[in-house]
Amino acid sequence: MEQKGGLRGKRTSITDVAAAAGVSTQTVSRVANGFTGVLPATRERVLGTMRALGYRPNSAARALRHGQFKTIGVILFRLSATGKSETVEAITAQAASEGYTITLIPVDVPTQHNVLGAFSRMSELAVDAVIVFIESDLPDASIVELPPDVYVVVVDSDAGDRYRTIDSDQDGGTRSAVAHLLELGHRTVWHVTGPEASFASRRRTRSWRLALESAGRPVPPPVTGDWSAASGHAAGLVLAENPDCTAVFAANDQMALGLLRAFQERGRPVPGEISVVGFDDIPGAAYFAPPLTTVRQDFAEVGRRSARAVLRQIRADAAAPPGTDIVPTRLVVRNSTAAPPA
Amino acid sequence: MEQKGGLRGKRTSITDVAAAAGVSTQTVSRVANGFTGVLPATRERVLGTMRALGYRPNSAARALRHGQFKTIGVILFRLSATGKSETVEAITAQAASEGYTITLIPVDVPTQHNVLGAFSRMSELAVDAVIVFIESDLPDASIVELPPDVYVVVVDSDAGDRYRTIDSDQDGGTRSAVAHLLELGHRTVWHVTGPEASFASRRRTRSWRLALESAGRPVPPPVTGDWSAASGHAAGLVLAENPDCTAVFAANDQMALGLLRAFQERGRPVPGEISVVGFDDIPGAAYFAPPLTTVRQDFAEVGRRSARAVLRQIRADAAAPPGTDIVPTRLVVRNSTAAPPA
DNA sequence: CAACTCGATGTTGACGTCAACATCACTGTC
DNA sequence: GACAGTGATGTTGACGTCAACATCGAGTTG
CATH class of the missing domain: 3.40.50.2300 (Response regulator)
Known part of the structure; x- marks a missing residue:
């Protein structure tokens, strides 16, 4: 019943909780982040206040504070192309398991120009890394547009000499x-x-x-x-x-x-x-x-490996060496093949 | 060649540009946001500096400042289910045309419990609105977990009496x-x-x-x-x-x-x-x-309408009235149907 | 030419969070 | 009983951006 309009900006912040619980914001922060060094009684009180006020940490403030967005961008052309959704699904799941979220960055038509545009647009997006999932050639110039603090993994493309690449065999x-x-x-x-x-x-x-x-x-x-x-x-x-x-x-x-x-x-x-x-x-x-x-x-394995590769770079705070990680494919023999007619 | 490790946090900020261009941060901000009231000469100088330093606005700071993330969350179960990727693709495109980005919020198994979890998890995510795209019943309790400042549109489900719903016929x-x-x-x-x-x-x-x-x-x-x-x-x-x-x-x-x-x-x-x-x-x-x-x-039309509905709510800063928007379906007659045998 | 307008630019503070440091109340020691 | 040690909690400031307000100088008016 609270789904009324005009509620923007009324989100309760750490300050509100602190005031209501009669503690400092720092204590609330400690409780919110599960740090030790808070008296059980205080912790319970703060927890209760948080619940009562419906407090949710503001991820923008966190991102600003930490310089990380906990987000991975996926640049892609047609999500509905065969297998792409499986891969993205796997990326999402893998990322989620490490607390990361996926942001979709669509490219209308995969011309060099548009891919470039996506790269530069993305650089002002809230992402820590990107998975480029466009089955066309990456423009050489793209590297220029890439923000230097964003890690890149490329799927199904020919950038193996510049970026880490994951590919089906x-x-x-x-x-x-x-x-x-x-x-x-x-x-x-x-x-x-x-x-x-x-x-x-x-x-x-x-x-x-x-x-x-x-x-x-x-x-x-x-x-x-x-x-x-x-x-x-x-x-x-x-x-x-x-x-x-x-x-x-x-x-x-x-x-x-x-x-x-x-x-x-x-x-x-x-x-x-x-x-x-x-x-x-x-x-x-x-x-x-x-x-x-x-x-x-x-397709799912490609997604998992892409996500893992990108996450690894973020964790290590270092770009992965270029090169290609090949995901096996397998011939499935059914009934559409036989010996040629005599 | 700048793809080295350890570059985190070195992103140039508005302050760097201001210092380099010899103006105040506010002027840089004005230029960055295309405001008038800046001398053409100054504008050019700032623009040049921005380019030279590779300045990109920090979206976390923006989000913090404006209280909006310019992001829509899509809660879904299996992205790879039939038609889902088309819908999400259309949502993404539509959102992008209004400057919004899509974040994927996966739910492992669409039990009531998990959907609830996604709802509450999402509430601390950086989203202005959500599109719930799970073809199962929404738990009644979900509304409780929903942050009051996030708008909701539901796709293909039975929440028409609580939320705006988009559905195929x-x-x-x-x-x-x-x-x-x-x-x-x-x-x-x-x-x-x-x-x-x-x-x-x-x-x-x-x-x-x-x-x-x-x-x-x-x-x-x-x-x-x-x-x-x-x-x-x-x-x-x-x-x-x-x-x-x-x-x-x-x-x-x-x-x-x-x-x-x-x-x-x-x-x-x-x-x-x-x-x-x-x-x-x-x-x-x-x-x-x-x-x-x-x-x-x-499927694409469902996505477009969902995105539009959600965007409209954000713009109006008011929840849409509950009810269902039905996207027509159409029988396509081909050769698998005929009169029964005599 | 004093009073005033207006356009260009600068300064300040606040958004929410949290690391670093500061403080405060105990406890135990000699 | 003065003093160090310890653990709980508080205070301050900075992250990057930008709205609101302040300033400043050039041009206009009577």
């Missing part, structure tokens, strides 16, 4: 996908890529190419998609016309889903005539028609 | 799904529910029941799921055995996907023998086998 996952298909007897593996701008996509494409080359297989021209099932479907319609195509590696599961559909529409049974492998292992992939063989990413 | 969506199926000629519609604890699920179940009753149709026993495709699959295995079952309304698309798979495994063609309708319209639903008829939720 895109390369290993891709190689195991290609290897799986080759072992089944396919002559080569076709590929549907993600958008050009995506760093993850480019790496998958590169690893796919390398895997084929090192196995001495021909490298068919990749088909460009945009992560969506629709683009996978479009790619599938093209690929279905090609009798040589017996195995496709899609850069994510959504596109693989589109492929599955396109092949079904074109009467090219999966895995009978064409095998399909995806990437991500999204919820439901096991129930596609057919259940999708795919590369599972541990 | 679960009822309308469910009714249109059921109506669609009945219009196709099905005698009745079976239902796979979400978990018992979910408020959204319970409402969908209730609306489904009401829709059938008001149409004078028999109400078959609902099958309980847990949102996952696996649970949908399990439900489908059961339902497939029942020759009376010709139409199923699944409380979400993941479970619908599981149903599709189960019916396919059991040789019950969709939509030939059984029609399936889902809820959510997740990415890829249009590429399921067959493309899924489902109820589309506008």
Whole structure:
């Protein structure tokens, strides 16, 4: 019933509690922070007054006093992209376990310019460190805009030589996908890529190419998609016309889903005539028609490690050495892959 | 190259700039805040000094001074649940457009106790308002723990009589799904529910029941799921055995996907023998086998409205009247529904 | 040219917290 | 019983910002 308007600024402060309890603010502070050296009787009295007055420490004053915000900023582009929410969720949980809070710093479009903007905007934000979670190239200039007292960890990007980086094993996952298909007897593996701008996509494409080359297989021209099932479907319609195509590696599961559909529409049974492998292992992939063989990413683990890395820097008050911490991926074989038709 | 350790606390303050530029801190403040009444020459000089020293306003000091944090807290359970990330993304964007930042406040398990904990924990957080985004019942006691100077908007829950609430039109969506199926000629519609604890699920179940009753149709026993495709699959295995079952309304698309798979495994063609309708319209639903008829939720709009509602309260410095703002949902007819077999 | 206006800039203090230091009342010692 | 020691509690000031008020000098007016 107190949810009335105009209540701003009436928050009870340490001074109010001190006055009401008949002690000094310092004593209240000691009680609030659980310090010893306060008589049990006094402590109880103060505690009671705090409760009665509904006292809550003011975090702005604390932050000002301590020079720390107990907050980590996460700069990101599309939170709703596959896996991102799992990662952010894990970051949040991990941070919370150490008393830190997460602040979201959105970037409209991940152009160099905008990322730069986010970096400089953030520098006046109340954060002790940042996790950069944008799957595109970081502009070189960004380092200039970075406030020197904020630590940085980068997720899924190519800043390993400048910042600590956490990444899923895109390369290993891709190689195991290609290897799986080759072992089944396919002559080569076709590929549907993600958008050009995506760093993850480019790496998958590169690893796919390398895997084929090192196995001495021909490298068919990749088909460009945009992560969506629709683009996978479009790619599938093209690929279905090609009798040589017996195995496709899609850069994510959504596109693989589109492929599955396109092949079904074109009467090219999966895995009978064409095998399909995806990437991500999204919820439901096991129930596609057919259940999708795919590369599972541990999005949550990426988040946990990012948070830990950043927290470690804050604790040590020192930047982590650049370099990349790679989170394993794992091929999950289901029913969308089989030997090529005889 | 400045990313060295131990740099904490060296952030340049308004005082440093003032000293360097040979003016008072107040003048720097005026320049920093774009106030008039500063000679262009002075302004330029100060601006230059700020740049040279890399000055960034300290938001903790600002917050302390103004009594506002320019921050909105979002209390949520699982960020990675369907649609949640879209909503949060929209909240973040909307808030950012008004200079507000989003802080994530996770709740491990949405028990009454934990939600309460989040509420009280949050009260010492640096937030001006909260969006409660937990699809479970809010404990009555929560209101007690709520700091009186923080505004609240609730998403997808049943607090409409206490707080401003934003919600998707679960009822309308469910009714249109059921109506669609009945219009196709099905005698009745079976239902796979979400978990018992979910408020959204319970409402969908209730609306489904009401829709059938008001149409004078028999109400078959609902099958309980847990949102996952696996649970949908399990439900489908059961339902497939029942020759009376010709139409199923699944409380979400993941479970619908599981149903599709189960019916396919059991040789019950969709939509030939059984029609399936889902809820959510997740990415890829249009590429399921067959493309899924489902109820589309506008998750982003829910987020935008929540943010706007909360921002409006902050601006007006007054709580919004309780009541619910309903975001429309829309039936998207695709190929998983058809007339029942003759 | 004294009185006054007005625009530019400076000074002071307060927001809430808490570290560092100061004080005060005991207790026990010789 | 004067004195050091100890533990509980109080006082002061500083963190960075900015509103309110103060000052100061140049231009205007009668």
